[in-house]
Amino acid sequence: MGAGLCNKTMALFYLVIMASLVSTVAELQRFQQSTNGDGSLSFLVIGDWGRRGAENQSQVALQMGMIGEKLDVNFVISTGDNFYDNGLTGVDDPNFEESFTKIYTAKSLQKPWYTVLGNHDYRGNVEAQLSPVLRKIDRRWICLRSFIVNAEVAEFFFIDTNPFVDMYFYDPKDHMYDWRGLRPSRKIYITNVLKELDLALKKSTAKWKIVVGHHAVRSVGHHGDTEELVQLLLPVLRANYVDLYMNGHDHCLEHISGTNDRPIQFLTSGAGSKAWRGDVKGLERDGMKFFYDGQGFMSVQLTQTDAEIVFYDVSGEVLHRFNLAKPLYADM
Ligand SMILES: *[C@@H]1O[C@H](CO)[C@@H](O)[C@H](O)[C@H]1NC(C)=O
Numbered sequence: 233m234g235a236g237l238c239n240k241t242m243a244l245f246y247l248v249i250m251a252s253l254v255s256t257v258a259e260l261q262r263f264q265q266s267t268n269g270d271g272s273l274s275f276l277v278i279g280d281w282g283r284r285g286a287e288n289q290s291q292v293a294l295q296m297g298m299i300g301e302k303l304d305v306n307f308v309i310s311t312g313d314n315f316y317d318n319g320l321t322g323v324d325d326p327n328f329e330e331s332f333t334k335i336y337t338a339k340s341l342q343k344p345w346y347t348v349l350g351n352h353d354y355r356g357n358v359e360a361q362l363s364p365v366l367r368k369i370d371r372r373w374i375c376l377r378s379f380i381v382n383a384e385v386a387e388f389f390f391i392d393t394n395p396f397v398d399m400y401f402y403d404p405k406d407h408m409y410d411w412r413g414l415r416p417s418r419k420i421y422i423t424n425v426l427k428e429l430d431l432a433l434k435k436s437t438a439k440w441k442i443v444v445g446h447h448a449v450r451s452v453g454h455h456g457d458t459e460e461l462v463q464l465l466l467p468v469l470r471a472n473y474v475d476l477y478m479n480g481h482d483h484c485l486e487h488i489s490g491t492n493d494r495p496i497q498f499l500t501s502g503a504g505s506k507a508w509r510g511d512v513k514g515l516e517r518d519g520m521k522f523f524y525d526g527q528g529f530m531s532v533q534l535t536q537t538d539a540e541i542v543f544y545d546v547s548g549e550v551l552h553r554f555n556l557a558k559p560l561y562a563d564m
Pocket of ligand 1 (some may be wrong): 287288507508546
């Protein structure tokens, strides 16, 4: 009798799971993130970090902990390249704890970490980073290919930008990439992600629309602009009045303002460990507001009317700070 009931419960459980899978096929998975009592929101953004504490990763982590406490952050965003050099080997790779759990130890950072994948993550077992098993080791870890976080005042659209980049497919050098999850094909995958993003942005009623990916749309750092994203992703961001596009990939901090009538702010936070590449180019470009070649991170504070964005260096010193007032067109 007991076993029969259990089987029935399991059957029902699977039915519910199957039904929810079917109904979400055409939509990105959503997470609900609570805000502060007054509806405001604050978070940190870090990228390109996991080196078991080396290359000033631990120093940056320490400062994140302090700024995180000061701002009482709700969560952390990772812009990818989470584990160097080659992602994780599996869910039991000690690099997960050595580069994440044991580094970002401050109390203020014990919040959800919404994480995208970088190209270095694809050089390992990419399914491992996506596995819910990691959440059992460290419950902060929320890593999916593309997903949405709804936080009332703001909605965040996390996009896996790796499949967009031609070079990884046609000129991978001596790197192996784990494309197992790219189904049914790269082309269909990209088309679907863009379609899903466009739909979700159109449906969004949040004041602030923020898109996060590993690769830059605009950057003057080592890798520069990602042409595939300029061509395919940028039109979707523009058409839907996206406020901020945040990325890593270039190991620096930068702020480039869009120069047209729908000025997206392009923010690079990819300075979580190894930096000082020394090959910045095009600092004179239109909309260039700030570039820093060394380690650091970024904080964002949002209310219904204002965004306050700050970049910090490895000692927690403020490098650049700017404020955005919510443009009127968002209320139309
Ligand atoms: C770490 O940060 C210190 C302080 O800015 C700097 O002097 C040093 O060069 C950095 N180390 C590395 C490996 O980047």
